[in-house]
Amino acid sequence: MISGTSLYIMLKNSFNTAAILILASVLALPACSSQSTMPEVHNDDIQLIKELPAKTLTYNDIKPTLERRCIVCHGCYDAPCQLKLSAFEGVRRGANKLRVYDKKRFTWQQPSRLFIDANTTNQWREMNFFSVLAEEESLSAEENLQNSLLYQMLSLKKRNPLPESGMLPDDLDVSLDRKQVCSGPGEFNKFAADHPLWGMPYAVPALSDEEYKLLVQWLAQGAKASKQVQPSEEIVMQINRWEAFFNGSSNKQQLVSRYIYEHLVLGHLHFKGSSDREFFRLVRSRTPAGQAIDEIPTTRPYDDPQGRFYYRLRPYEASIVEKNHIVYELSDARMQRYEQLFMQPDYEVKTLPDYNPGESSSYFERKLVMVKKWFGYYKDxxxxxxxxxxxxxxxxxxxxxxxxxxxxxxxxxxxxxxxxxxxxxxxxxxxxxxxxxxxxxxxxxxxxxxxxxxxxxxxxxxxxxxxxxxxxxxxxxxxxxxxxxxxxxxxxxxxxxxxxxxxxxxxxxxxxxxxxxxxxxxxxxxxxxxxxxxxxxxxxxxxxxxxxxxxxxxxxxxxxxxxxxxxxxxxxxxxxxxxxxxxxxxxxxxxxxxxxxxxxxxxxxxxxxxxxxxxxxxxxxxxxxxxxxxxxxxxxxxxxxxxxxxxxxxxxxxSQHVASVRTEQDDLNRCDSDACVQSASDRSVQRLVKTLRGKILEIFPEVSYLRVGGEHGKAYTLIHNKSYRSDTFAKEVFDRSDADMEQDTLTVMRGLAGSYPNFFFDVKDSEVDAFVETCAAIQDRDDYDRMVALYGVRRTNPAFWTISDWFQDFHARTFPVESGLLDLSRYKDR
Structure with missing residues (x-):
């Protein structure tokens, strides 16, 4: 039994947590006052229209630019204004003023998962997504630009670039839960007047002239899609084989397939030996193999599919972003493992279990299940x-x-x-x-x-x-x-x-x-x-x-x-x-x-x-x-x-017990022998582990990427490990004490770790020892800023994109299948 005192403290903690989360949330997205017209096309861009290529540009032509400059912040659920640019369907869907992540939402919000919860532009418009493209047919190139919010955001940045050194202007907030102003159709004039520095890409250097020209000309030509690439015959054979397995008719196979599906729901499935960038999702479809996939959009994988369904392998059509890229390999060995693990053992499945009523179920059904669960009668x-x-x-x-x-x-x-x-x-x-x-x-x-x-x-x-x-x-x-x-x-x-x-x-x-x-x-x-x-x-x-x-x-x-x-x-x-x-x-x-x-x-x-x-x-x-x-x-x-x-x-x-998989030979933090040191830069950056400890680390970002040796150099990750002794459920963790900070440590890893780099450092081979010594001598924020001025890459740095591209390329070379686009939305200003 819980004592009265215990119950009071538990409820108090819960109320405190709710209050903190609500207060920490940003205010509701503000609606801008309506304007009757969109801005005119800038004079310089009229010249770009005159230079339109004879070939009509398609999404695939501009996709590399979008990936490196736009999708790095607009690729997932937390994309600003839900503008997900990682697929043409996301560009065409447009933006929405509702946040997906809302800490003070007291009512259920309709899911808006790209490719799942709606399939047509009209369906997205019914869900309050507004266009960022010119959607009317037979418009001139100039009209296509004038009526495109995407163009207006790019043009705003081109006309109002960032300073090329120092900190960001005060108007630019790069915090995770910053206020977002989602300018809808007819609202852009006021947005531009209020926030001239908020053009795209946000809070980083503008696109190069060639990148800007390519995107503007694609938009001027009507922002055309590309033809969908069909899987090869070999991959189609693999798909057919796996779909046949998942859709076996016996009770045993159906239960096993359900168990596997509910565990692979977030996986990007990759056939061994196939193209490095070809992935699939395991989905439930109303249609069988041989027909177009009609995915059932339940909120959870164990929600009732409301009728007969088939497990299908659906191509993953969006650009691959690191923060949600979880690879699961399908192969002959995997099929044999499933047979050995699930099908060969002697157990009988007499009946199949029920599914959970989903959010789309009736109010009565959901309440009845909730009551049953509360009293312990519903076993799921x-x-x-x-x-x-x-x-x-x-x-x-x-x-x-x-x-x-x-x-x-x-x-x-x-x-x-x-x-x-x-x-x-x-x-x-x-x-x-x-x-x-x-x-x-x-x-x-x-x-x-x-x-x-x-x-x-x-x-x-x-x-x-x-x-x-x-x-x-x-x-x-x-x-x-x-x-x-x-x-x-x-x-x-x-x-x-x-x-x-x-x-x-x-x-x-x-x-x-x-x-x-x-x-x-x-x-x-x-x-x-x-x-x-x-x-x-x-x-x-x-x-x-x-x-x-x-x-x-x-x-x-x-x-x-x-x-x-x-x-x-x-x-x-x-x-x-x-x-x-x-x-x-x-x-x-x-x-x-x-x-x-x-x-x-x-x-x-x-x-x-x-x-x-x-x-x-x-x-x-x-x-x-x-x-x-x-x-x-x-x-x-x-x-x-x-x-x-x-x-x-x-x-x-x-560590000795798992010696077959331990990583002392690759770890720079626990190895003092030459076995774990592969280069002079390894030996130098290894010193950071001992010299950077305790409270001074509070100045450093959580995840920093370090390039040593220029274009053909090496990459390291500096990870700031914070010590938490406070009740992090009952209050925010910003309140760490000095005693907490004194326990902070630094981990140095070869290669790149994490999906969200917070800062870049770029050091020449000849400077690496000086970099380590400068870091070791830091006593306060001013010392840190002087170090950043020498070796850091701020958001305003004209070389920002060059360094970012280098890390993206390094990551792709190192992990050609498992890598995705690193997200820059949490990149700090220092």
Missing amino acids: TPFKTFATIPAKIRYQFLLDDARFFINGFIKGPVCRGQSALSSIEDHFWVFFLKPENPPAPYSQHGLDGKFLTDMDEYLHLPTELGDTKRLFTGWIKYWPDEQRYMQAKMDYYNGGKQKLPQLPIDKALEYFIWDGVKADGAADSNAALTIFRHFDSASVHFGLHGKAPETAWVIDYPVFERLHYLLVAGFNPFGTLGHQLGARLYMDFLRIEGEDNFLYFLPTDARKQLYKSWHEIDRKTVPDERKATRAWLEIESVSGYKTVQPQQELLGLL
């Missing part, structure tokens, strides 16, 4: 839905591509802004329990699916329904359920069914932790991962990077599956404030479970000390609330530690 967690597929199989499926699935919530729509990420640390390592014999809640033969099914009533997620009425009831409903589950889990492996013996730590790791070694002796790089939080974004990497972190996770199947259904399959970016806060609240529970699994492998004294430092310094919860999960602190589970720093010893032992 993934543990119940897929109960007939053995839990060990489901877990092994996730482990096979652990980084892909974790990338689902790192790169998915849930991961937007620091409030969405404030439940995780800036730097931590991730390990996994074995599917064969993890400690709990499992039998000696592996995962115990019956236990998970019995626990179903305690494992419901707040994102199952996005009703705002649950805004302040999340603690009341889900925290007690979490405690009951944790108590049952502890009773299970410390009670009558399976009392685990105390083991030497080396044996405990061998017995419980997945080492990534496959049956054929090959190493699976998914066995050890590193996650970096970059304040308002994050990234996940194979292997162990950086110095030993403050915390680590050991993930088991119940945590892994709930992470996916909370933050990927069940998360709706168009949902209400209650939906968003519910996801954020429950993420805390899952983080605590992952950290507690790690603490299980420490002696009780060290476990208690770390537990207190992680959860009770300022991330407080009333002791009674943690009674169930605190009890296991008294259970001595391991022995054999040899040092007085068991946490560091455990991280070292874990």
Whole structure:
């Protein structure tokens, strides 16, 4: 039972959080006063019209320019004014004054996913999207430009360029949640008068003359689309083979296909051996193979499709942007793995589970389901839905591509802004329990699916329904359920069914932790991962990077599956404030479970000390609330530690345990030998790890890209790892104390990490040592600004695009399939 004091504190925290999120949100997008006419075409552009090429330009002709100059900020849900330029269909759709990410939305917002929620221009207009092109037919070239908002924004920037040095003018705000003025048709004159420096590209240098000419001439010719490229015969054969597999008729195949579909919903599927830039999405279509795909636009992948459907592989037609590019490979080996994993084992699927009523269901249907869920009569967690597929199989499926699935919530729509990420640390390592014999809640033969099914009533997620009425009831409903589950889990492996013996730590790791070694002796790089939080974004990497972190996770199947259904399959970016806060609240529970699994492998004294430092310094919860999960602190589970720093010893032992996939040879932060130093620049930038520590790092951006050696040089990423001891759910994390800042560290990685570079540094080979020494000598903001003046690339720098293109090209060369366009929308001014 929750005490009255506990309930008061929980509700107080929830109300405080809501108030903070609302106050931190920007005001509603302002509507500009209407003007009756669009501006005239600029005289210089009349000359461009006279020079129109004989060939009609199409979208493919201007696509490279859009990708490097426009899509880098207009490529995803958070594109300003929902103007998504990553496909011609997005340009034609236009803009909308509603935000997708709105922290104070109390009512459900109709989804507006490109290619999914509408298929025609008229349908988008009915959803209040307005055109940025001249849509009337038979207009002259000059009229096409005059009636194009896209042209007017480009022309505004051409006529009002930025200064070529120093900080941005005060009128240009580059913060993540800045005020947006979405100028609709007839409103541009006032917009231009009020904000002459807000032309496109926003807050960066203007297009080159050649880039500008190309875009203006495409618009003048009517902004024509390109012919759609059809897949090759070989790819069509692959598509047919995979669609036949997913659409098998047996109950077993249907349930397996549903499970795979609900987990690949964000994936960009790539056929092994095909073109590096050719990707597909697994969708549910009303039409079978051989017919045009008619995708069913449910909000969540487990919502009722309302009739018969077919799994289809739909070409991904938009430009590839790094921030939502999650690659999953399809191949002969993958097909064999599915057969081995799902189809060959002997289990029977007698009946198929129901689907969840979606947002499009009737009001009565949704309310009835909500009531049933509240009272525990509606069993639709993934543990119940897929109960007939053995839990060990489901877990092994996730482990096979652990980084892909974790990338689902790192790169998915849930991961937007620091409030969405404030439940995780800036730097931590991730390990996994074995599917064969993890400690709990499992039998000696592996995962115990019956236990998970019995626990179903305690494992419901707040994102199952996005009703705002649950805004302040999340603690009341889900925290007690979490405690009951944790108590049952502890009773299970410390009670009558399976009392685990105390083991030497080396044996405990061998017995419980997945080492990534496959049956054929090959190493699976998914066995050890590193996650970096970059304040308002994050990234996940194979292997162990950086110095030993403050915390680590050991993930088991119940945590892994709930992470996916909370933050990927069940998360709706168009949902209400209650939906968003519910996801954020429950993420805390899952983080605590992952950290507690790690603490299980420490002696009780060290476990208690770390537990207190992680959860009770300022991330407080009333002791009674943690009674169930605190009890296991008294259970001595391991022995054999040899040092007085068991946490560091455990991280070292874990690193050795996953030696087949560890990255010491590639990591510049933990290696002092020549084995990890490949060049003189490696040795120089490695010094930054030791010289830049503590409070002075607060001046540095979260993610900086460093080029050493010019056009043919090397690339590094400098990652500022912040220490958080404050209750990041109850208040904003801007209030970090001096004690927090003194624990900050720097990680240096070869290559490029993250999707959102915050700043570029460009250093000659001959200057790299001077750069390191200058950084080490920084004492305050003025010192930092002097360093930036020597080596930094501000938004006003005329070389900004040249350096940006170099990093984009480097990334594409390094990862030809997995790379996408790096996003510049969070690039800082210093």
